[in-house]
Amino acid sequence: MSNNNETVITKDDAKKQIKVIRHFDGPLEQVWKAWTDSKLLDLWWAPRPWKAQTKSMDFRPGGYWLYAMVGPEGEKHWARMDYETVSAPKNYVGQDSFCDENGVKNQDLPGMHWNAQFTASGEGTKVEVTITFTSNEQMEKIVEMGFKEGFTMAHGNLDELLEKQAVTR
Numbered sequence: 091m092s093n094n095n096e097t098v099i100t101k102d103d104a105k106k107q108i109k110v111i112r113h114f115d116g117p118l119e120q121v122w123k124a125w126t127d128s129k130l131l132d133l134w135w136a137p138r139p140w141k142a143q144t145k146s147m148d149f150r151p152g153g154y155w156l157y158a159m160v161g162p163e164g165e166k167h168w169a170r171m172d173y174e175t176v177s178a179p180k181n182y183v184g185q186d187s188f189c190d191e192n193g194v195k196n197q198d199l200p201g202m203h204w205n206a207q208f209t210a211s212g213e214g215t216k217v218e219v220t221i222t223f224t225s226n227e228q229m230e231k232i233v234e235m236g237f238k239e240g241f242t243m244a245h246g247n248l249d250e251l252l253e254k255q256a257v258t259r
Contacts, residue, residue: 095214095249097242101233103226108237110219112245113211116252121215122179122208124248128155134251136160137243145191151175154184156193166191171204181207186221200228 098111114121124130128144135142139162147155153173158166170193173184183206188199195201203222208215223229 095245097245099238099241101229103229106223106226106229108221108223108229108232110217110221110241112217113214114217114245114248114252115214116256118208118210118215119179120252120255121217124251125206125208125217126176126178126182128157130251131155131157134247135244136247137240138247149173149176149182154193156189158191168193170195179208181205200224200231202232 095113095115100109101107102109116124124134126149128147128149131147132142132144135157136159141160143158143160143166145156145158147153147157149155151173155171155173156168157170158168160166168189168191169186170189171184171186173182175181175183182204184204186202186204188196188201190196200223205220205222207218207220209218210216223232
């Protein structure tokens with residue numbers, strides 16, 4: 091396992107975008123599955139001590155993933171990713187929103203438009219996520235909510251999962 095896998099997050103105010111680039115030590119198909127299979131997402135998506143818990147997932151254009159971030163006290167923050175396009179194992183595009191446990195979107199919290207690209211890179215996989223916001227204020231709110239720290243921690247969880255899978259391969 092290489093230790094140069096760093097989550098690089100850059101903000102572009104002019105485009106109202108956050109770009110996240112990360113290399114993972116795992117083949118393309120394995121990394122793609124970790125990002126698109128709810129059983130695997132539940133193992134890494136949330137920053138510890140939080141856990142991701144999928145209520146439902148329909149990974150296809152027009153489908154969505156409904157999940158909760160479950161805190162150490164059992165508190166739940168719900169979110170959903172509505173998938174617009176899926177081109178396995180290279181790319182998916184979707185709208186990420188905060189919601190209630192029934193998937194009803196919370197209009198008071200910022201939504202994010204995701205474009206996730208997966209590319210084989212040497213022994214591993216490069217994942218590049220471009221997240222677009224409707225305003226800089228919405229982008230700043232997500233940053234203030236701990237987006238960078240949380241996503242970086244979750245990527246560390248995925249490193250551990252991929253390492254365990256490599257051992258069992």
